[in-house]
Amino acid sequence: MITVRNVSHRYDKQVVLNEVGLTLPVGELTSIVGANGAGKSTLLSVVSRLIKPESGTVFIDDLDVQTAGDDAISRRLAVLRQDNRISARLTVVDLVRFGRFPYSKGRLTPEDHRLVDEALDYLDLQPFRDRFLDQLSGGQRQRAYIAMILAQDTDYILLDEPLNNLDMKHSSSMMTLLRRAADELGKTIVLVLHDINFASCYSDHIVAMRDGEVIVQGTPTQIMRRDVLREVFDMDIHVQDLNGVRLGIFWTTGAPVGPGPLAAEAGDTTRDEDGARRVAEPASITIR
Amino acid sequence: MTTLQSLRERASARGQSATRPAHTSAEEARRRRRITVTLGILAVLCLAGIIAYLTYDVRGSWDYAMDLRGRQVGSLVVVGAAVGASSLVFQTIAGSRILTPSVMGFDALYLLVQTIVVFFFGGTAFMMMGVGERFLLNTVVLTVFGLLLFRWLFGRNSRNLLVLVLVGIVIGSLFGSLTSLASRVLSPDDFLTLQDVMFASFNTVDGALLWVAAAVCAVGVVALVPLLRYLDVVDLGHDNAVALGAPYHRVVTLTLAVVTVLVAVSTALVGPMLFLGLIVANLARQIIPTHRHTELVLGSMLVGVLCTVGGQFVVGHLMDNGTTLSVVVNLVGGIYFILLLMRTVKL
Numbered sequence: 001m002i003t004v005r006n007v008s009h010r011y012d013k014q015v016v017l018n019e020v021g022l023t024l025p026v027g028e029l030t031s032i033v034g035a036n037g038a039g040k041s042t043l044l045s046v047v048s049r050l051i052k053p054e055s056g057t058v059f060i061d062d063l064d065v066q067t068a069g070d071d072a073i074s075r076r077l078a079v080l081r082q083d084n085r086i087s088a089r090l091t092v093v094d095l096v097r098f099g100r101f102p103y104s105k106g107r108l109t110p111e112d113h114r115l116v117d118e119a120l121d122y123l124d125l126q127p128f129r130d131r132f133l134d135q136l137s138g139g140q141r142q143r144a145y146i147a148m149i150l151a152q153d154t155d156y157i158l159l160d161e162p163l164n165n166l167d168m169k170h171s172s173s174m175m176t177l178l179r180r181a182a183d184e185l186g187k188t189i190v191l192v193l194h195d196i197n198f199a200s201c202y203s204d205h206i207v208a209m210r211d212g213e214v215i216v217q218g219t220p221t222q223i224m225r226r227d228v229l230r231e232v233f234d235m236d237i238h239v240q241d242l243n244g245v246r247l248g249i250f251w252t253t254g255a256p257v258g259p260g261p262l263a264a265e266a267g268d269t270t271r272d273e274d275g276a277r278r279v280a281e282p283a284s285i286t287i288r
Numbered sequence: 289m290t291t292l293q294s295l296r297e298r299a300s301a302r303g304q305s306a307t308r309p310a311h312t313s314a315e316e317a318r319r320r321r322r323i324t325v326t327l328g329i330l331a332v333l334c335l336a337g338i339i340a341y342l343t344y345d346v347r348g349s350w351d352y353a354m355d356l357r358g359r360q361v362g363s364l365v366v367v368g369a370a371v372g373a374s375s376l377v378f379q380t381i382a383g384s385r386i387l388t389p390s391v392m393g394f395d396a397l398y399l400l401v402q403t404i405v406v407f408f409f410g411g412t413a414f415m416m417m418g419v420g421e422r423f424l425l426n427t428v429v430l431t432v433f434g435l436l437l438f439r440w441l442f443g444r445n446s447r448n449l450l451v452l453v454l455v456g457i458v459i460g461s462l463f464g465s466l467t468s469l470a471s472r473v474l475s476p477d478d479f480l481t482l483q484d485v486m487f488a489s490f491n492t493v494d495g496a497l498l499w500v501a502a503a504v505c506a507v508g509v510v511a512l513v514p515l516l517r518y519l520d521v522v523d524l525g526h527d528n529a530v531a532l533g534a535p536y537h538r539v540v541t542l543t544l545a546v547v548t549v550l551v552a553v554s555t556a557l558v559g560p561m562l563f564l565g566l567i568v569a570n571l572a573r574q575i576i577p578t579h580r581h582t583e584l585v586l587g588s589m590l591v592g593v594l595c596t597v598g599g600q601f602v603v604g605h606l607m608d609n610g611t612t613l614s615v616v617v618n619l620v621g622g623i624y625f626i627l628l629l630m631r632t633v634k635l
């Protein structure tokens with residue numbers, strides 16, 4: 001269990017975290033959402049002791065992250081920051097091997113190598129294992145970082161915007177992977193996500209932050225409501241239920257997608273027998 | 289502790305494990321072999337350079353030439369190795385390929401410390417000390433000041449590269465001015481002493497000092513060895529290193545201490561060579577494409593030796609001392625520094 005108590009932090013005079021309190025239960029996938037600058041990354045950094053907060057404490061199970069040793073924490077909690085710029089000449093496999101550092105201190109055992117290979121397999125990285133990081137696309141590099149985190153094989157995994165740079169396919173398979181790690185391996189996973197629909201589809205728990213405070217938290221059903229989202233994002237988002245999953249239609253402010261110019265272009269708008277509006281399929285297009 | 293076992297089974301169910309390479313792929317093995325070969329070639333070149341330096345165009349007494357040139361080449365090797373090792377690891381802990389100890393004003397600090405020591409102890413007392421004790425006193429004082437300087441520089445939140453470079457330059461010229469101010473209020477005798485200490489050149493290397501320097505340098509390099517695998521992680525940046533459980537601050541502090549000692553050694557022997565470390569460390573990183581500091585530091589030391597011995601061979605033997613090594617190094621290195629800055633920092 002992650003327990004955050006009364007954590008406050010400031011940069012210069014700006015209050016970035018204000019008396020944040022939070023408990024995150026074991027084995028759940030929690031998403032943290034909120035606007036840019038809400039303090040999500042700072043909170044994650046404090047929890048993973050990359051930043052020492054001005055006040056407050058963070059416990060991972062029974063360990064106080066500020067006082068427990070380097071080894072104890074790094075074998076229990078892995079964290080990936082939002083932006084990683086590494087200047088060292090690293091290949092993918094070199095990077096993933098660093099995930100074993102908490103255990104091997106750089107001298108890898110056969111068991112370490114096995115876990116590294118598993119992580120590479122799992123993120124489809126075997127074809128790239130000997131590429132240098134600067135020879136990869138942004139998404140491939142992001143997957144390499146996540147493979148390193150998986151190789152660290154910790155009970156707690158904290159990822160700051162892990163879907164950065166990932167295409168649709170890899171985004172959804174990343175979320176599926178994380179979901180499974182929570183369900184099957186009992187891992188506790190905390191993500192910062194920008195796409196509320198990914199948060200809605202995959203999380204057990206959503207924590208919404210605004211101006212350095214946790215203003216609301218709950219299940220996706222509790223959070224994915226027009227009034228709640230308005231408070232969190234300062235934005236009018238229509239929420240639609242799709243077979244029990246709640247989706248926020250944030251691409252068009254305040255409204256479901258309507259019969260705009262596209263619909264007119266596509267052809268006639270008709271009504272089904274139950275009265276739902278139906279837009280005719282546009283003329284087919286050839287896919288090579 | 290859980291494992292990724294079940295995740296792996298799924299992966300193999302998708303048929304990826306069938307072709308899974310061994311822990312080290314052929315490509316990786318080939319790359320590592322090439323690095324070993326590169327290091328071997330560098331070592332051979334260094335040896336060849338040393339022999340060439342010793343034996344080129346000896347006129348008159350061989351004994352005399354060997355003694356003099358032996359001391360010269362000895363100090364060149366010590367300086368090259370010290371500068372190579374210290375600059376490379378400094379780049380790592382500074383998280384920048386542009387920052388080296390000299391660029392951050394370290395050489396200037398050394399001269400300032402020398403001046404202050406002469407100022408307070410007096411030139412005569414200073415010279416009465418054995419050359420080794422004097423050197424050790426300098427090194428201790430410099431280590432303390434150096435650590436304070438670097439803690440102050442890197443302890444702050446802002447790690448803007450351009451700001452750090454500017455701070456380094458400002459500190460360098462500030463220390464330079466303080467040095468010349470202090471040397472002006474010295475008595476003429478003390479001033480001569482100071483000049484002697486500050487600009488010891490290779491041509492007249494003191495044998496005893498060389499041995500002390502070589503010993504201190506060796507201790508410094510040996511002290512680096514247990515830090516090397518931690519430096520590999522520190523090279524990933526503060527956040528990744530801490531997340532992976534590396535004792536980041538301890539590694540940085542210990543490395544800084546070693547760097548301070550190594551820089552003191554080389555500056556004591558031949559005076560400041562502002563851009564030598566910058567050239568050597570970046571060249572080493574270019575020809576040895578790895579993140580492993582064991583190989584990087586070794587390579588950087590070899591490149592350092594090659595640059596100093598080779599450079600002095602050209603300047604001293606071929607050009608017949610028409611100029612000095614530090615002038616050449618600063619000219620070449622200065623241009624290189626500006627190119628690096630322009631490439632890294634969009635002004």
Ligand SMILES: Nc1ncnc2c1ncn2[C@@H]1O[C@H](COP(=O)(O)OP(=O)(O)O)[C@@H](O)[C@H]1O
Nearest residue numbers: 011012016034035036037038039040041042043
């Ligand atoms: N290193 C820093 N120095 C100064 N201010 C910072 C620093 N990091 C973040 N901030 C400020 O703190 C606030 C919260 O930042 P952050 O936690 O990164 O937000 P989020 O991840 O939710 O977008 C922002 O206003 C940001 O400008």
Ligand SMILES: [Mg+2]
Nearest residue numbers: 040041082160
């Ligand atoms: Mg952020």
